Amino acid sequence: VEKVDLSTSPCSIARALDRVGTWWTMLILRDCFYGMTRFDEFQKSLNVSTNSLTTRLNALVEEGLLERRQYSERPPRYEYILTQRGRDFRPVLLTLFDWGNKHFSPEGPTMLLKDAETGKDVRLQLIDTNTGEPITDERHRYCAGPAATERVRERLERAHKALDAGKNSTDR
Amino acid sequence: VEKVDLSTSPCSIARALDRVGTWWTMLILRDCFYGMTRFDEFQKSLNVSTNSLTTRLNALVEEGLLERRQYSERPPRYEYILTQRGRDFRPVLLTLFDWGNKHFSPEGPTMLLKDAETGKDVRLQLIDTNTGEPITDERHRYCAGPAATERVRERLERAHKALDAGKNSTDR
Numbered sequence: 595v596e597k598v599d600l601s602t603s604p605c606s607i608a609r610a611l612d613r614v615g616t617w618w619t620m621l622i623l624r625d626c627f628y629g630m631t632r633f634d635e636f637q638k639s640l641n642v643s644t645n646s647l648t649t650r651l652n653a654l655v656e657e658g659l660l661e662r663r664q665y666s667e668r669p670p671r672y673e674y675i676l677t678q679r680g681r682d683f684r685p686v687l688l689t690l691f692d693w694g695n696k697h698f699s700p701e702g703p704t705m706l707l708k709d710a711e712t713g714k715d716v717r718l719q720l721i722d723t724n725t726g727e728p729i730t731d732e733r734h735r736y737c738a739g740p741a742a743t744e745r746v747r748e749r750l751e752r753a754h755k756a757l758d759a760g761k762n763s764t765d766r
Numbered sequence: 767v768e769k770v771d772l773s774t775s776p777c778s779i780a781r782a783l784d785r786v787g788t789w790w791t792m793l794i795l796r797d798c799f800y801g802m803t804r805f806d807e808f809q810k811s812l813n814v815s816t817n818s819l820t821t822r823l824n825a826l827v828e829e830g831l832l833e834r835r836q837y838s839e840r841p842p843r844y845e846y847i848l849t850q851r852g853r854d855f856r857p858v859l860l861t862l863f864d865w866g867n868k869h870f871s872p873e874g875p876t877m878l879l880k881d882a883e884t885g886k887d888v889r890l891q892l893i894d895t896n897t898g899e900p901i902t903d904e905r906h907r908y909c910a911g912p913a914a915t916e917r918v919r920e921r922l923e924r925a926h927k928a929l930d931a932g933k934n935s936t937d938r
Contacts, residue, residue, distance in 0.1 A: 605876070624777070
C-alpha cells in the first residue's frame, strides 16, 4: 500500500481521515463516547497492546480530539477526555453505526440509539437546518469554497456533469 | 499493529469499518459520489497503483457497495456503480467532510455543500425524524438491541453510568 500525505489534501474528507488516523483511533473515540476515559478501560475494550494504544492516544491528544488529565499523582495516572473537536466527531460515528446496523446486522442490531424522553428508537436523518429539508443527492451538492484550488474546481465541474447524467448509481 | 477480526464484532461501528476496509476505500467511495465510475478516473484521482486499486474495487464489489458493469467488449472495460448500500454510505462521508471542514481548514474550506434551490451553504444537522429534534448526548443514547450479547449489555450499563456522571468530556 502506498503512503500518500493526506494531511495537505484539498479534500476535507481526506484531511479528516488523516487526522483520525486509523480504524483503531475511530474505535477509541467510540469508547470515549461510551464514557471510557482510562487507559486500562480502552485496553480491555480494544484488546490492543500497550504500545499501540499509547501511540494512538497520544496522536488523538496531539490532534486535539482528546485532552490528557492526571488523576493520580502516585502512581502517576492519566485519563483521556473528549474535547469539543472530539465531541464534534460524534455524527460520523452515529452515521457509521446506522449504516452498519442497516446493512451488516443479519441477526438484528446489538444496539439501538434511543430517545430517552420517548423511549423510541431513533430514526436518523441528515438535514439542512436552513430549510429543515433532508440532504439528497439531487438538491445538495459540493461547490467550490473560498480556498478551492484549480484542481478542485475541475473535479467539481466533472462531478456535476456526471451527476447530471445520472450515470454513477444503480437501482439495485 | 495487531490484526483483530472486526467482522464478527457485536459493534456495528466496528463491523461497518471492517466492511469499508481502509481509508483508501473511503476515498474511492467519495470519488463515486463525485460521479466517477471508471478505473482510470479513480486511478488519476487517487494516485494509487493498479494492483491496489483493483484489490479495493473488488472488495467494494464483494461487500455489495459497488456493482461492476461491462461498458466495452473489445477491449473489455468495466465501470463501477454505487449500489443502494453504497449510496447509503453518503451520510458518513458528509459528516466526515463537515467535521474536516470545521476543524482542519484554517485557510477556509475548498468545498462547500450547497442547496441547489436556494444557493445557500448547507448547515448539516443530524436529527431524529420521529421528533424532528437534533441528536444530543443527553437525550439520545445507545441501548441494548434484540441481538445484544451479555458483553454489550455490560458495556452499555457502564457507559450510561459514566455518561450520567458526565466525566468523559471537557469544556475545552
